[in-house]
Amino acid sequence: MSYASTALSKATTLLTLKKMKENKQKFVTVALYDAPMAAMAEQSGVEVILVGDSLGMTVLGFDSTVPVTMEHMIYHVEAVSRGTNKCLIMGDMPFMSYATIDQAMRNAARLMQAGAHLVKLEGGEWAADTVKQLSDRGIPVCAHIGLTPQSVNKFGGFRVQGRDKDSAQQLIKDAQVLEAAGADILLLECVPDELACEISAQMRIPTIGIGAGRDCDAQVLVINDILGLTAQPPKFSKNFLLESKDIPDAMANYVQDVKNGAFPADEHIFK
Numbered sequence: 001m002s003y004a005s006t007a008l009s010k011a012t013t014l015l016t017l018k019k020m021k022e023n024k025q026k027f028v029t030v031a032l033y034d035a036p037m038a039a040m041a042e043q044s045g046v047e048v049i050l051v052g053d054s055l056g057m058t059v060l061g062f063d064s065t066v067p068v069t070m071e072h073m074i075y076h077v078e079a080v081s082r083g084t085n086k087c088l089i090m091g092d093m094p095f096m097s098y099a100t101i102d103q104a105m106r107n108a109a110r111l112m113q114a115g116a117h118l119v120k121l122e123g124g125e126w127a128a129d130t131v132k133q134l135s136d137r138g139i140p141v142c143a144h145i146g147l148t149p150q151s152v153n154k155f156g157g158f159r160v161q162g163r164d165k166d167s168a169q170q171l172i173k174d175a176q177v178l179e180a181a182g183a184d185i186l187l188l189e190c191v192p193d194e195l196a197c198e199i200s201a202q203m204r205i206p207t208i209g210i211g212a213g214r215d216c217d218a219q220v221l222v223i224n225d226i227l228g229l230t231a232q233p234p235k236f237s238k239n240f241l242l243e244s245k246d247i248p249d250a251m252a253n254y255v256q257d258v259k260n261g262a263f264p265a266d267e268h269i270f271k
């Protein structure tokens with residue numbers, strides 16, 4: 001796999017993603033944190049870069065995303081935005097940076113001014129008003145539901161969500177309410193594949209899955225997992241470097257496998 005065949009030819013926008021969903025074309029997201037990796041993602045045909053608060057664990061050495069601050073996020077969004085002008089950049093709102101509408105407005109504006117094209121925040125129905133207020137003021141939002149790692153202390157660990165009927169119904173409702181509030185993308189983390197499939201089919205907005213089966217409109221993986229840098233990789237991830245000749249090849253193979261439906265395979269899916 002070489003860059004030339006996969007490089008993005010034009011800038012990705014929310015409209016691009018919407019059209020891809022309509023045309024049943026999968027798009028690809030990578031969570032990464034610096035300029036050289038962003039440039040490589042663009043060359044490999046990755047449409048969306050998530051500057052995730054996972055950087056707390058993958059880069060900064062914390063044991064959860066809870067200690068991540070706005071300053072950490074801004075520093076890495078700025079770095080990523082210097083590496084690409086064709087990938088859509090999604091900046092994660094860190095823990096407690098959107099606890100009130102006022103904080104959400106101020107902090108989302110800071111991420112957009114640092115180079116993000118949209119923000120991502122974790123939360124279900126309760127976050128709908130925040131999504132609406134941001135959206136009404138021109139800030140696109142990706143709403144992240146299912147396993148929301150900022151709530152790890154509430155969940156009591158990193159666990160698959162929506163396994164029983166009530167919690168599955170709640171996730172369906174969360175998705176509907178967030179879309180109605182103006183969310184532009186829905187990210188589903190660690191939910192059973194059938195539930196993710198049902199939610200994706202109902203949504204007009206694109207869905208991005210991680211540990212959410214193969215029926216979402218896109219997949220996201222963390223760059224450290226793609227490159228085999230994680231000591232105990234999650235079940236839903238895959239080390240693409242193992243069967244690639246170098247790092248650019250690993251990223252290009254990830255892109256290709258998502259687009260042709262080879263990733264995720266059965267062993268990466270929660271039933």
Ligand code: KIV
Nearest residue numbers: 031052053054210220
């Ligand atoms: O922070 C992050 O990288 C994320 C992904 C794991 C979805 O939220």
